Amino acid sequence: MSEQATSTRHAVSVRGVSKTYKGGFQALKSIDLDIRQGEIFALLGPNGAGKTTLISIICGIVKPSAGEVSADGHDVLRDYRVTRSKIGLVPQELSTDAFETVWASVKFSRGLFGRTRNDQHIEKVLRDLSLWEKKDAKIMTLSGGMKRRVLIAKALAHEPSILFLDEPTAGVDVELRHDMWQMVRKLRETGVTVILTTHYIEEAEEMADRVGVITRGELILVEDKHVLMRKLGKKQLSISLQAPLQALPQGLEDYALELADDGSTLTYTFDAQSDDTGIAVLLRKLGDRGVDFKDLHTLESSLEDIFVSLVRGKR
Amino acid sequence: MNIPAIRAIYRFEMARTFRTLTQSIVSPVLSTSLYFIVFGTAIGSRMGEIGGTSYGAFIIPGLIMLSLLNESISNASFGIYLPKWSGTIYELLSAPVSPFEAVLGYVGAASTKSVMLGLLILVTARFFVPYSIMHPLWMMAFLLLTAVTFSSFGFIIGLWADDFQKLQVIPLMVVTPLTFLGGAFYSISMLPPFWQKVALFNPVVYLISGFRWSFYGQSDVNVVLSAGMTLGFLVLCAVAIAWIFRTGYKLRS
DSSP, rough: TTTTTTTEEEEEEEEEEEEEEETTTTEEEEEEHHHHHHHHTEEEOOOOOSSSHHHHHHHHHOOEEEEEEETEETTTTHHHHHHHHHHEESSSOOOOOOBBBHHHHHHHHHTTTOOOOOOOHHHHOOOTTTTTGTTSSSSGSSSSHHHHHHHHHHHHHHTSSSEEEHHHHHHOHHHHHHHHHEEEEEETTOEEEEEEESOHHHHHHOOOSEEEEEEEEEEEEEEEHHHHHHHOOEEEEEEESSSOOSSTTTTTTTOEEOOTTTEEEEEEEEESSSSSSSHHHHHHHHHHHTEEEEEEEEEEEHHHHHHHHHHHHHH | OOHHHHHHHHHHHHHHHHHTHIIIIIIIHHHHHIIIIIIIIGGGSSSSTTTTTTTTHHHHHHHHHHHHHHHHHHHHHHHHHHHHHTHHHHHHTTTSHHHHHHHHHHHHHHHHHHHHHHHHHHHHHHHTTTOOOOOOHHHHHHHHHHHHHHHHHHHHHHHHHHHHHHHHHHHIIHHHHHHHHSSSOOGGHHHHHHHHHHHTOOOOHHHHHHHEEEEESOOOSHHHHHHHHHHHHHHHHHHHHHHHHHHTTOOOO
16 A cells, blocks of 8 residues: 555554553553554564554453553543444454354444444445355354454444454465455455454565564564565575585675575675665676576565564564 | 444343243243142142232242242343353453443343243243232332342353353352242241341342232232332442443453
8 A cells, every 4th residue: 555545644543551460461561553544554473472462452352551542533441432433353262152143243243333223234244255145154153264254244344444353364274364365455445444463474564554563562663564674674695506615705705695504505685775786796706706606596585584583683 | 322232232132032942931931830830739739828818829929039030140140151251242342332331231131031031930820820919010110120130130240250150159059049038938927036037138038028019918028128128239239230340350351
């Protein structure tokens, strides 16, 4: 999504939010975060980092120990009726009304969030999520993936403008995962702000406009995904040699070169944003020193590489 | 006021009743009928009248109360415990619903079920024993008040319980003995003077006494006191529920 398309109005604003549970465990440490209207924001973090606690505080399920949260400009505690009617939540756990039918459960959710009956809307949601054929089925008879869809349908039943997806694709197959990505993009096109937590970095890389990284209750980074990958991402040139080398050739000490253990590959790390990557000169110098190569290819850091290095750096 | 939410909770709960009709309605009606057969028809025919009322007719209010108390507690406690157990409580906690509205939905549905059940038992009793109702409006008022009060109490138990066993503890270990000892099958005036005084500490005595008065115009304690005690218990339950929601006890961490 382009920067122009995402407004700078904040769908969610978190100020100095901390959470310490009864036993003394501090799940969140003074979090500040603004989520823009209409964006897809991915909150990444290892298990127990505080992602679900943060979402639960915004949605009103968990009480913060300190700090303030507002949704669409309204305080989530003082104006809970306004904020909660704007928020939809798909929880991580597959918590469903097992004995109810899909239709009854989704209809219940719409009413619970204060919306009057609208069967057309529920039908649309169920059709969009490929649940229409199962509308009269008891939820307990559905597969895990279908139950996940039911939870999404319930969250969308009251037409929220802010949608939280807590690990939406955990344990679902590839096809369903791609369906969900498509659905999330469609929602964003209608102006819905989507905040998702995920273990699958590929998911954030595929969908998010911005990324936040949380670990041990601290939000260590919030950045536009492309900027993040540009700033922290590395690009490497891998040179497969005709003949293995014992050591790096003389006179190339200034280059960030690494020789593989078996001596058959040279890896050159360079700044992809620079006008002069130094590749042409390096290859010429290698030729001058009689180092022939049979293949070249470039590698780029994935969001996953960046995430792992950030989280490890924090340990 | 979030009327659609109250309606949604109420209908959702009522739908569960009709889905489990055997367990919710048929079973209590059947077990109460057995009481009528055994105590009303078989044993009752050999017992004398109590205050001018046949024994079979005398036990009707007590038996209705016995079912009403147990079913009110069980319906309301299960209604709120089930989402806690299954994890779907997240939806209620994240919805724009005030505690009062949630209570109206859950307690309203549980009370409706109990009143339906009470009336069904009343109709069933007609097949076994002849009876009359001297103050039908008061009878309905007592029925409603007791159903709402004990559904509120059940709601508290459902919020407090963190396993299925705890759901059963209060109804089985406290309410049923209090009902049996509260004059369901006898008038407390039949007890020795010391036990009559002890019985006055049993809150169920006031419920059964007031309810029986609406049928036959006779009561063990003053009817105003009966209504006052029931109302007082309702207020107590309301205060406890308000406290639970305000503090998030066992609901919000």
